[in-house]
Amino acid sequence: ANAFEAKFGACKKLGDWTRAIMLLQEMRSCRVEPTSRCYSAAMSVFGVAARWRCALALLEDVRKSALDSVAIYTAAINACGRGTQYEQAAILMTDMRQRRTLPNVVTYSAAISAYGKGTEFEQALRLMEDMQLNEIVPNVISFSAAITACEKGTQYEKAMLLMEDMRRSGILPDVIICSAAISACEKAGQYDKALSLMDNMRQQRVVPNVITYSAAISACEKGQQYEKALSLMGNMRQQRVVPNVITYSAAISACEKGQQYEKAMQLMKDMRRGGLVPNVITYSAAISACEKGQQYEKAMLLLQVMQQEGVVPNVITYDAAISACEKEGQWE
Numbered sequence: 001a002n003a004f005e006a007k008f009g010a011c012k013k014l015g016d017w018t019r020a021i022m023l024l025q026e027m028r029s030c031r032v033e034p035t036s037r038c039y040s041a042a043m044s045v046f047g048v049a050a051r052w053r054c055a056l057a058l059l060e061d062v063r064k065s066a067l068d069s070v071a072i073y074t075a076a077i078n079a080c081g082r083g084t085q086y087e088q089a090a091i092l093m094t095d096m097r098q099r100r101t102l103p104n105v106v107t108y109s110a111a112i113s114a115y116g117k118g119t120e121f122e123q124a125l126r127l128m129e130d131m132q133l134n135e136i137v138p139n140v141i142s143f144s145a146a147i148t149a150c151e152k153g154t155q156y157e158k159a160m161l162l163m164e165d166m167r168r169s170g171i172l173p174d175v176i177i178c179s180a181a182i183s184a185c186e187k188a189g190q191y192d193k194a195l196s197l198m199d200n201m202r203q204q205r206v207v208p209n210v211i212t213y214s215a216a217i218s219a220c221e222k223g224q225q226y227e228k229a230l231s232l233m234g235n236m237r238q239q240r241v242v243p244n245v246i247t248y249s250a251a252i253s254a255c256e257k258g259q260q261y262e263k264a265m266q267l268m269k270d271m272r273r274g275g276l277v278p279n280v281i282t283y284s285a286a287i288s289a290c291e292k293g294q295q296y297e298k299a300m301l302l303l304q305v306m307q308q309e310g311v312v313p314n315v316i317t318y319d320a321a322i323s324a325c326e327k328e329g330q331w332e
Contacts, residue, residue: 008041017049036067043075050082074107081114089114109141116149124149144177151184159184175209183215191223210244218250226258245276253285261293284317291324299324
């Protein structure tokens with residue numbers, strides 16, 4: 001059995017779930033009874049590969065062998081979460097309690113993450129409360145999963161409360177947690193709170209990444225704060241964080257809302273220099289910026305280049321282009 005445990009460990013590193021199934025079959029054919037550690041290792045492979053059906057099937061075998069443990073249940077819940085099967089994860093949590101197998105902080109974190117991926121933020125928060133009732137202290141992973149659940153559920157206030165709970169618990173947020181909280185503020189149109197979180201990151205020496213900046217710039221775009229969006233772009237350059245298409249699209253859209261077509265066009269040039277290809281969102285924002293700046297020819301040129309690059313215009317793109325023509329009196 002020890003030799004098989006090592007093989008399962010190799011499968012986990014590679015995420016090779018098919019090999020894990022073959023090993024289980026090989027153990028049966030050799031009449032080698034899997035140990036709890038073998039089952040746990042195999043279940044972890046299914047968790048990494050998001051093969052939740054395989055995980056549930058294996059769990060049935062484990063129950064028959066009376067070798068079920070917290071680690072095995074946790075890995076199964078993790079597999080369900082990765083497979084966006086939060087309902088199955090909830091069933092497993094209930095089953096654990098019925099079997100008097102008490103979940104630990106890792107189990108709770110996996111279940112909270114599963115609820116977050118299913119946009120069930122209320123259930124995720126209930127699990128956080130359940131942890132406290134059972135005197136299980138949430139860790140950084142638990143908080144990260146819960147804040148991400150709030151972000152997906154557009155619950156910025158609850159995300160901010162969790163950030164405060166973290167602070168009181170003496171747990172420092174990492175860049176993933178901060179990015180999720182900023183994204184929650186962005187979705188709620190709370191640019192000032194998003195920027196406040198960016199300031200807190202600097203004070204706590206947490207380095208923002210491209211996801212963090214993109215969310216903060218998008219928050220400024222929604223708040224019609226193009227100057228702040230451009231300031232964040234400048235900060236990115238200083239910190240050598242490379243913007244991506246999402247970042248540029250948000251910044252160009254901010255310029256469009258601020259009627260700053262020249263700055264939008266400059267950002268388009270910067271994108272090209274960075275080797276990035278604009279998408280339909282980027283082009284639509286830039287064309288709309290030209291339309292607002294009464295730059296009919298530039299809008300038409302962007303539309304032409306867009307089509308040459310194989311980027312298919314959408315309704316927003318055409319609306320902006322038609323509006324530019326209308327303002328210029330060009331209908332042909």
